[in-house]
Amino acid sequence: MFRRLLSIYTRFLRIGAFTIGGGIVMLGVIESEVRATGEFSDDEIADMIVLATAVPGPIATNLSFVAGRAMEGWAGALAAILGTATAPFLVILLLSSIIIDHLTNPWMISFFLGASAGVVAVVWNSLWKMIKSSVLVSDPNTTASMTVALSIGGKEKKESRLRRRCLCRFSLIPVVAFAATAVAMMGWDVHPFLALGLGALISVLGDRLFRKEKAV
Amino acid sequence: MTTIFMLMTVFSKVALGAFGGGLATIPFIHHELVVARPWLTEEMFGQTIALAQMTPGPVALNSATFVGYRLGGFWGSWWATVALVGTPVLVIALLLWLISRASEGAQKKIAAFQKALRPAVAGLLLAAFCTLLRPILPSFASFHALISGTVLVALAVGCWYLSRFRPFKTYPQLIILLASLAGLCLKWLIV
Numbered sequence: 086m087f088r089r090l091l092s093i094y095t096r097f098l099r100i101g102a103f104t105i106g107g108g109i110v111m112l113g114v115i116e117s118e119v120r121a122t123g124e125f126s127d128d129e130i131a132d133m134i135v136l137a138t139a140v141p142g143p144i145a146t147n148l149s150f151v152a153g154r155a156m157e158g159w160a161g162a163l164a165a166i167l168g169t170a171t172a173p174f175l176v177i178l179l180l181s182s183i184i185i186d187h188l189t190n191p192w193m194i195s196f197f198l199g200a201s202a203g204v205v206a207v208v209w210n211s212l213w214k215m216i217k218s219s220v221l222v223s224d225p226n227t228t229a230s231m232t233v234a235l236s237i238g239g240k241e242k243k244e245s246r247l248r249r250r251c252l253c254r255f256s257l258i259p260v261v262a263f264a265a266t267a268v269a270m271m272g273w274d275v276h277p278f279l280a281l282g283l284g285a286l287i288s289v290l291g292d293r294l295f296r297k298e299k300a301v
Numbered sequence: 302m303t304t305i306f307m308l309m310t311v312f313s314k315v316a317l318g319a320f321g322g323g324l325a326t327i328p329f330i331h332h333e334l335v336v337a338r339p340w341l342t343e344e345m346f347g348q349t350i351a352l353a354q355m356t357p358g359p360v361a362l363n364s365a366t367f368v369g370y371r372l373g374g375f376w377g378s379w380w381a382t383v384a385l386v387g388t389p390v391l392v393i394a395l396l397l398w399l400i401s402r403a404s405e406g407a408q409k410k411i412a413a414f415q416k417a418l419r420p421a422v423a424g425l426l427l428a429a430f431c432t433l434l435r436p437i438l439p440s441f442a443s444f445h446a447l448i449s450g451t452v453l454v455a456l457a458v459g460c461w462y463l464s465r466f467r468p469f470k471t472y473p474q475l476i477i478l479l480a481s482l483a484g485l486c487l488k489w490l491i492v
Contacts, residue, residue: 103474104357105481109429111359114473121471135415138422140396141317142389143359150390154397162394166386173358174382177366178375184355185348191492197355198491199484202437202453203477205430206460210473212426219419259420266424271431280428284421285414292417 089157090164097149097168105200111145111169112137113204113211119152127218129155134215139281145169220263258291304373309384311338312365316388330364340368361385449491456483 100118104111112134119130133155137148146166153165187193266284269275275283311333318329327350334341341349349367353360362385369381400411437457439450460476463469469476484491 099474102357103478105355105477109426109433110477112426117471117473131419132415134426135418135422136393136396138425139418140389140393142392143316143361143385145359146362146386147389147393150393151397159394162390166390170358170362170382170386173356173362174366174378176356176358177352177363178370178378180356181352181367181370184352188348188351188355191488192485193355195484195488195492196481197484198437198449198453199456199487200477200481201433202456202484203460203480205434205437205457206464206480207473207476208430208433209461210464212423212430215419215423215426219423262417263420263424263427266421267427270425270428277425277428281418281421281425284424285418288417288420289414 086160090160093153093156093161094164094168097153097165098171099168100149101145101169102172105197105204109144110204110208112148113207115145115148115152116211116214117207122156125155127214131215131218216263220259258288261291262288305377305380308369308373308377308381312369312381312384313388315361315365316385317392327360330361334364334368340372452487452490456480456487 096118097115100111100114104114116130116134119125119133125133133148133151137144137151140147146169149165149169150162154162157164262284265287266280269280269283270277315330315333318333331346335343335346349364350360352367353363356363362382365381365385366378369378371377373380400408403411437450437453439448439454440446457480460480463479464473464476
């Protein structure tokens with residue numbers, strides 16, 4: 086038990102210490118580390134991200150709390166959040182004055198520009214996994230007209246095994262909700278809470294409107 | 302004592318209002334610490350954001366530690382950080398507890414709602430991703446900006462390619478460190 090908590094603490098300490106670039110990057114890193122433990126399915130990880138994001142507060146600490154709890158209950162949650170917060174806290178406390186003095190140093194700037202390029206790759210990976218598991222999904226309960234079939238493999242009707250793999254079906258509602266949230270955030274600059282509400286509203290309403298009638 | 306109490310209330314408020322994560326929370330933090338209270342000057346706030354980008358940890362956490370230290374020394378920074386991290390955690394704990402105690406029918410509804418929320422959360426993350434992407438994109442403002450942006454995008458694509466292989470797949474921090482070192486080597490091109 087104690088060893089397990091210690092390993093959770095060090096795991097999250099590592100995440101907190103080596104992740105330059107702010108909260109959203111830590112989401113990418115935590116996501117990959119949680120996935121690497123092999124204990125959780127894509128769906129469970131998506132649920133963790135939803136819970137951590139849909140609640141106020143820094144996503145990084147929220148997500149480590151949720152992930153730690155899934156690993157080892159409340160004690161695990163506490164270990165995870167302490168691990169995530171330790172390094173940033175100490176770095177700011179001890180190094181902030183030194184770093185501020187060198188903010189305009191070109192070596193410093195190129196170091197962090199390079200880091201920001203790496204960060205884009207890391208965040209893109211978890212964003213893409215989230216899109217695959219939550220946006221491009223097919224729901225057998227929505228009507229066929231709401232399902233788009235994307236065929237990458239040519240026009241013939243006959244489906245070979247390979248072609249069926251290329252053929253992905255997904256329902257439109259989550260795609261619309263996803264796009265609406267992103268556009269509201271970036272284009273209209275609304276408060277994130279409202280953007281999230283808009284997306285949730287679209288997916289709930291769409292689900293109500295287009296749900297197949299149950300066979301009587 | 303009063304300083305610490307004030308720090309705690311303000312940073313609980315920041316934590317509860319900082320919604321959507323990452324850079325989306327910056328305008329709110331700016332309002333709370335610069336506009337509503339004279340705790341940080343515009344310049345210091347800019348430095349805090351730069352610090353948060355350059356040190357590990359989320360922006361909100363870094364600004365709590367930074368502001369807390371300036372106003373209340375070590376214990377100021379400690380309690381500001383505790384308030385910032387602890388308040389949302391209490392909210393999550395309460396939610397998780399309520400979910401675990403809900404009846405079976407209610408639990409199904411909660412699960413359905415969580416599922417409905419997923420595409421919206423993905424949209425929020427896409428917006429956050431775009432704010433990360435923007436600074437490295439090439440701009441046509443000058444020849445030099447074009448070159449440096451192209452190099453950085455190429456570096457990002459290279460990192461993405463590497464991220465599918467073994468050590469990087471499990472430890473994405475290695476990618477970030479590697480990219481920073483590459484940035485140092487490419488200093489003559491990108492700065």
